Amino acid sequence: MNLRNEEAQMGILEVKDVNKRFGGLKALSEVNLSVAENTVHAIIGPNGAGKSTLLNCLVGKLIPDTGSVLFDGQSVLGRKPFEINQMGISRVFQTPEIFGDLTVMENMMIPLFARRDGAYRLHAFRSVESEGELRSRAEAMLEDVKMLDKRHMHSASMSRGDKRRLEMAMCLVQDPRLLLLDEPTAGMARADTNNTIDLLKEIKEKRDITMAIIEHDMHVVFSLADRITVLAQGTPLVEDSPENIKGHPKVREAYLGEAA
Amino acid sequence: MNVRPDFSKNANMAETAPAFLSVWDMHSYYGESYIVQGINFNVHEGEIVALLGRNGAGKTTTLRSIARLNSPQVQRGEIWLDHKPLHTMSSYEAATAGLGLVPEDRRIIPGLTVEENLQLAQIAPPIGWSIERLYDLFPRLGERRKQEGVTLSGGEQQMLAIARALARDIKVLLLDEPYEGLAPVIVDEIEKTLRHIKEQGMTTILVEQNAVRALQLADRAIILDTGSIVFDGTAAEVLGNEELRAEYLAI
Amino acid sequence: FTNEPTGGTVTLGFNVPQTGPYADEGADELRAFELAVEHLNGGGDGGMINTFSSKTLDGTGILGKKVEYVTGDTQTKSDAARASAKSMIEKDGAVMISGGSSSGVAVAVQGLCQEAGVIFMAGLTHSNDTTGKDKKANGFRHFFNAYMSAAALAPVLSKMYGNDRKAYHLTADYTWGWTQQESIQAATEALGWETVNNVLTPLAQTDFSSYIAPVLNSGADVLVLNHYGGNMVNSLTNAVQFGLRDKQVNGKNFEIVVPLYSRLMARGAGENVKGIFGSTNWHWSLQDEGSKAFVKSFGTKYGFPPSQAAHTCYVQTLLYADAVQRAGSFNPCEVGAALEGFEFDGLGNGPTLYRADDHQCFKDVLVVRGKENPESEFDLLEVVEVTPRAQVEYAPDHPMFSGGNLGSCNPGA
């Protein structure tokens, strides 16, 4: 659609001709996507369109059958999930994935260690208590997501909305270059949804960060997105600016329904 | 027959219909932590009640308590469903008594295909919609019937969870955030379905973060805050009450 | 020296398997020990004290000290056995350790006693190594060994089955099995037998079918089961199940031999032992005065006849007590010296010598056969031949026993 633009500048994330089948089902076919640096790119589409599958291909959870995925000019395919994360990609999952047996604070420390020490480093004789600097960063982040008062809580026993916020905080504290968010506000109270939108906006202003976000909540999508790709049955239907998407008849029919 | 509690002091109770589901002075704990702190409410037959509140307010805990799951532990209180004392039952007995819960994390059973997940719901009586009819409602599931349930997309799983509840002939449907992760068109679909089954006499408690949508559908609304009921009234009242909306629902 | 008894009592340590597959054997050993202590302290009818050729024991304990004992569980593991023996030595002050139902354990405990400076009177241990390459100055064995079994069995086998036989060996894959097999092979080959094959079987094996199935087809007409305990029960049962004994090979009846018998295990194998030859250290049906006296006092006390393990343990205890009396001291070195080269009689196996070179007893060996018509559950074996001591003797430096060194006796602290 925007041929000239694409040629002119390479996006930080380049997905080219990606295909993925599950048995007889074509979950992704010929997906092309380019996400420009420091933008928020939303991916929307009906259930089962392949949105999560696409994210899975980006973080190494799935390997596409064909096609290529470049992050910052380097291919992510064939790399292990932790290597991809070390390249600067963090992901929030559709169902919260946290360290349930650990406290909130410990949940926050782990991504910080990963950032500081790389994929592995045996600090067997240093105590966690003595990591003052990391702790204060973790606390600051928790403050941002309004969870500081819960820092000693056992994370499995939090309500689901809280788990989501924690997971997002864990990704954000890593200071990723590309943040992948799979329905970050699902199940969040309205107030928190608004807080989350503000937080993400604020972070985007403060530092260089690119985000790809999957959401069914159009309020979130339209508040944040710079560009939107609509995925349907494994192929991108349209890619455009939010305003244009809102009015797009095909999108309204296939996806938005009365809501828009 | 047990003596039924007297709710006449509760102003918000519809005088006309007798309560179908009553929750009386229910206190629930997760281990030592005291979550639901003595709540009372009634639901009438054929009603849709929206249960609203912030994250961590105790909505899920309330539904799980009613469904008689092992955790939380209901340490005090009574729950009556159509003259049957649910509080003396275990969860499968409550389910055979006519309760259906769609849990918030969907709880699709790993290792089972879509169809097996549905068949499983039809092992214990009473049996509700036929599997074919459910596929008509959610064609997506029909297409994926041989796929393992947990590999479905998030939204598809949600559909399966709802279909699974309908596969049983239940009297009360407890929905914990059923719209979560669903595309807007599908939400419309489900809303229609809920209206449809309401017409057939189903009683529903709906927990939902999208308060506006929930209130459009619901007859009544109950608002929870830190384990206590702060409001119990009609949906229209909530929509009309600026303060309430701002304070508890942020809308 | 270690654990010199100071008060009016002396403590002996009886270390037997109380759990695990040999628990029944251990229990029988324990009964014998208790009986021996009773007799030493003047209780009961005196048993073999009355028939023992040495007359130093008078029912007043040992050196006038009342005999007390402690018991422990070897679990038939060398580790556990040593732990148990150590506690007897360190905590209970035992001056002598006895018992055991397997060679590995005996060798391990013997080593410990050597290091700790107490006397070890081995119980049931049949491996050549116990008084061969693993012999110790502080350790003594009354029980016979694999070499003796073979030397006793061979002539009987030759008489019964002829000199033109082909043998197939199944051997438990550990030290005892190897020495047993080596001994039998040497003895039978000396007769003119041919050894077709020797197959090692894992100790943990419970089903021997895949080892037994190929036997018939190998051209062998005798199967030698160098197994003990549960292995022997199972392999023999399996062999009989395969119908080996009903077969004819090379125009001869197929035969099975179990070199080392124990009555308890024979009971486990049931009907299957009928007519099968083997050897044993002692059997309750012996008619010498010593055996009769022992069977009588044991049978009266417990209601059934003693096993060979019980016999050897009882005898070892008396031998120790007598040696102390003769030495006039509990000092292990003096006791050892009193045992070395000691000749005695009246303890069931005819005139016996405790050889000084390796601390092995030399005495008659019994060749037995599974009884066709047992009269009771204890009457499973019949003695076919008492092989005289001369026939089973060997030089101390016999290759099967070489490599060890008694060392010097250790009296401990």
Added chain:
Amino acid sequence: MFGLGKKDTTVFVVVIILALCAPFILNPFPGNSSLAQFNAGYPDLMQRFVIFGIFAIGFNLLFGLTGYLSFGHAAFLGAGSYAAVWMFKLLSMNVIPAILLSMIVAGLFAVVIGYVSLRRSGIYFSILTLAFAQMSYNLAYSVLTPITNGETGLQITLDDPRILGSSATADGGIPVTNLFGLEMRHFTTVDIGAWSFNFSVGYYLCAAIMILAFYVAVRIFRSPFGMMLRAIKSNQQRLYYTGLNARPYTLAVFVISGMYAGLAGGLLASMDPLAGPERMQWTASGEVVLMTILGGAGTLIGPVLGAGFIKYFENIFSKINDGVLHSWFAFLPDGLENFIVTLVHPFVGKGWHLTLGLMFMLVVIFLPGGLVEGGQRIARALRRGKSEDNGAANKASHEPAE
């Protein structure tokens, strides 16, 4: 203190005190009383307590932190023992090189087994480790006899070379394991009244090493490394997507815990220079699993308690025979005495397994967190004891007035 938090320091100090005073604590009954049977304060058993404590501490590092249930840990114990005995045979009777070599050998062994086994998780991992250990056991029992001396176990003999020491002592005996001349077997007995206490060189060496091992374990528990391990147990997927590679962490802790096992094996051999193949059998691996769970998996002190518990039963209860029972109940009239002895008889002596089995069941049913939880409950009950009355009153007022 020592870079530990306040609570950990307390636990650590308690462990030190317990370890140093064990000869007193374990000998509470005067030697001439009938209860002396229950005394455990003799060198061999005390050594076993701490050595198996080390083994269990190491096992708990792996199992308690990562949740990986190894069913083959005894292989490392056995490998360590063999290595140590070989050191005594070849080099010298000094325990230091033996212990070092046993840790190295066990560590190398753990690298190999861990590298392969850790490719799987859950029960598949357990069975892989079990298979390796059983293979080692079976081979040690038979085929590897030249190295392991088979069933009998590897012992030191008079004709071992012992390059840096002597093959035999002056009087023709086998030399004794020592620490630069300090003999492990040496102990002094101090008699105080009817009590006699044993102070054994070997025990104090083991205790010192155990204290060190415990300290290292506490540090690991509280370190970022320890936190990673708990994260692996909690959600390995999330860890990968957080940019961490779980494999090096699990392998590292597997090797560390294998070295703990090797250390324990080396110490066992140093106290009593024999290494038998049963040390590698699955029952031995199972034993350390039981010790850890019984004491409280994932807790600091639990494994040590569990080890003590099991070893106590094995060594003390198995020694209570009918004779001992009769002497205890001798004060009763004859009929009653016999009756009680018959009643108790199946549970002690050769029935000690039965008691042990019952204990396992009772502990796990009533104390889901193991012995440590038992301790906590007692502590809580004591603390609560005071405020009991008001608490009860409060509760009553909440009851509905029906």
Added chain:
Amino acid sequence: MDAIILQILNGLDKGSAYALIALGLTLIFGTLGVVNFAHGALFMIGAFCAVTLNRILTLSHQVVDESRKDFLGNPLKVDVPYVNDWFGEAAGATIIDWSVPLAILFSIPVMIAIGVIMERGLIKHFYRRPHADQILVTFGLAIVLQEIIKYFYGANPIPTPAPDVFRGSFDFGVLLGFDPNVIIYPYWRLVYFAFAALIVGAVFAFLQFTTFGMVVRAGMADRETVGLLGINIDRRFTIMFGLAAAVAGLAGVMYAPINSPNYHMGMDFLVLSFVVVVVGGMGSLPGAVLAGFVLGVLESFASMNEIKTILPGIDQIIIYLVAIIILLTRPRGLMGRKGVMED
């Protein structure tokens, strides 16, 4: 060639024993997810059911025979079984002779009862506890059961022969055109094989052609949700446990003539049966059976002398070696289900 056929036959039979033992275990362990260390004890109790029935049938009164003497020289007391009195000597002897097959009938109710009591009284509380706790409690139980048997029956093996008609062996070789005595196989083992096939088939049919298996699987994956669907999963777990105990017991009853039962036979088989189940793949019944046969046949091959001379000791480790290779090449064993006890 004949040697190979012989070992295949052998392996199939050994495999059928492994498969049968593993089948019971996989019902509890692979399906209910309970690490049941008491399974071996159930197998052992099954074998002792055969012993017990034999003892009951041979319950005797004593007749003093003055003409013979016992070991102490007193007149010998001869035991005369009551069945002989009731049915006559010949019929009595036949009944005693057939005690093992009769024990099948005897053991089914006994084993089901033991299984149900065990589940209701103990295991029930452990479904949600960590596997380690399950190991501890079932191991404790196994020891207790074992010690009880030891208390009453002693530690020695107790011969429990099969009926006389099954004595001896069948000559396959002749059927296949080999010389006589080349490929022989004991009749009782053929019976065992057939019996195993029957039980395996019956259990398969029950779980495959009814929804029972699906419900139990679902219940193991997520009890809470299954309860929400109105299903009393506890009852089904109990039934499953009873069934598993019965299968274990039957395996034991039929095994009694092959190896004389002793109190620790369960522990001897325990590790092996776990290996079989896991190699087969957790949660898979066909996997357990297949693994039983694969390991049985390979074990038989490894015990061949030709192979042992090349690789000494291979028969000692073959099972573990194969287990390692299979688990490394197939992440979830031969046919394992995803997610069953993988964490």
